[in-house]
Amino acid sequence: MFVPTxxxxxxxxxxxPHYVHWHFxxxxxxxxxxxxxxxxxxxxAILLPFPHRRTEP
Amino acid sequence: MSVETxxxxxxxxxxxxxxxxxxxxxxxxxxxxxxxxxxxxxVFGALTIAALLAIVVSGLILGLKGPAWWHVTAIxxxxxxxxxWSVEIFFFTMVVHLWGKFWMGAWRGGRxxxxxxxxITFLISIAAAFTGYLSQQNFDAQWISTQAxxxxxxxxxxxxxxxxxxxxxxxxxVILLPLAVVLLTAWHVLLVRRHGVVPPYVRSAAVxxxxxxx
Numbered sequence: 001m002f003v004p005t006x007x008x009x010x011x012x013x014x015x016x017p018h019y020v021h022w023h024f025x026x027x028x029x030x031x032x033x034x035x036x037x038x039x040x041x042x043x044x045a046i047l048l049p050f051p052h053r054r055t056e057p
Numbered sequence: 058m059s060v061e062t063x064x065x066x067x068x069x070x071x072x073x074x075x076x077x078x079x080x081x082x083x084x085x086x087x088x089x090x091x092x093x094x095x096x097x098x099x100v101f102g103a104l105t106i107a108a109l110l111a112i113v114v115s116g117l118i119l120g121l122k123g124p125a126w127w128h129v130t131a132i133x134x135x136x137x138x139x140x141x142w143s144v145e146i147f148f149f150t151m152v153v154h155l156w157g158k159f160w161m162g163a164w165r166g167g168r169x170x171x172x173x174x175x176x177i178t179f180l181i182s183i184a185a186a187f188t189g190y191l192s193q194q195n196f197d198a199q200w201i202s203t204q205a206x207x208x209x210x211x212x213x214x215x216x217x218x219x220x221x222x223x224x225x226x227x228x229x230x231v232i233l234l235p236l237a238v239v240l241l242t243a244w245h246v247l248l249v250r251r252h253g254v255v256p257p258y259v260r261s262a263a264v265x266x267x268x269x270x271x
Contacts, residue, residue, distance in 0.1 A: 034149070042153050045097035052095060 085250055093257050098161075101154035102249075108150060109242060111143035113235065120231050124194035144186060151179060163255040171248040178241040185238055188230035191220055202226070 018029040065071070118136050119127050126133035155175070164172035190201045202221045209215040219225055 038149060038152055038156075041149075042098075042156050045101065045153065045157070048097055050095045050097055 080247065080251055085247075087250070090254065091256065094254050098153075098157040099254065101150045101157060104150040105147060105154055106242065106246070108143050108147035109238070112140065112147055113239070115140040115143060116231065116235070128195065144189070148182070148186070151182070155179065158255075161255055161257060165255055166252065168248075168252045168255055171245060171252060174241055174245045174248060178238055178245060181234055181237050181241065185230060185234035188226045188234060191223070191226040192230045194223070198223075 020027055020029060020032060115136050119133075119140055122133060122136075127137040128134070158172070158175070187205065191198050191205070205220040206215065209218060209220065
């Protein structure tokens with residue numbers, strides 16, 4: 001029960017969700033964060049060097 | 058005029074010959090890839106397939122044990138969580154894979170079929186996820202089904218699906234749509250094997266020369 005309690009304290013999923021509402025656009029903040037995280041991962045996947053296997057003699 | 062031998066007339070021999078010419082063993086299971094594949098952006102297709110495997114296995118366990126198990130018992134809720142989070146990772150990695158392939162123009166060099174099959178798989182996956190919401194067997198599913206009913210009626214396709222019919226949605230979710238996603242994914246991978254991974258865009262000679270003189 002310890003882990004769910006700690007996680008529940010950090011990520012309170014029971015409260016009323018926050019929304020971003022601009023004209024016709026409406027999306028929950030959590031969904032926007034997931035999209036932002038996808039962009040971050042996409043950029044990191046392009047920029048971060050891929051580990052190369054050492055050349056065998 | 059050539060005369061077919063009895064062996065050439067056999068459909069199994071014809072299928073085998075075509076399969077061998079389209080996908081010889083060294084293409085089907087290659088042990089080397091071009092140097093440009095050594096980038097993290099090429100990893101996301103394989104990650105998507107790994108997540109799909111987790112979805113199918115956890116979904117099979119949930120289906121066999123039933124709603125009372127996945128709602129009430131601790132282990133059932135754990136597998137329910139595995140199923141949900143593997144779907145989240147599936148869509149996350151698939152979208153990054155899609156972005157990567159879009160910006161590298163992965164339909165080039167006779168690879169349009171690979172792109173189209175991937176896009177169709179993405180769309181069917183969305184339908185599979187939506188029917189998953191409807192298969193939860195709780196108030197959330199009931200609420201979503203009535204919202205979905207209005208949405209589908211508004212776009213004029215409400216007569217084809219009854220989203221408030223649990224049996225229909227469950228059949229879509231556990232048989233029809235997963236079967237389509239798995240078969241299309243297998244086809245997508247075979248097309249990638251056949252045509253190879255798309256190479257990066259080559260800078261045109263004119264651009265390279267202008268940079269040299271700059």
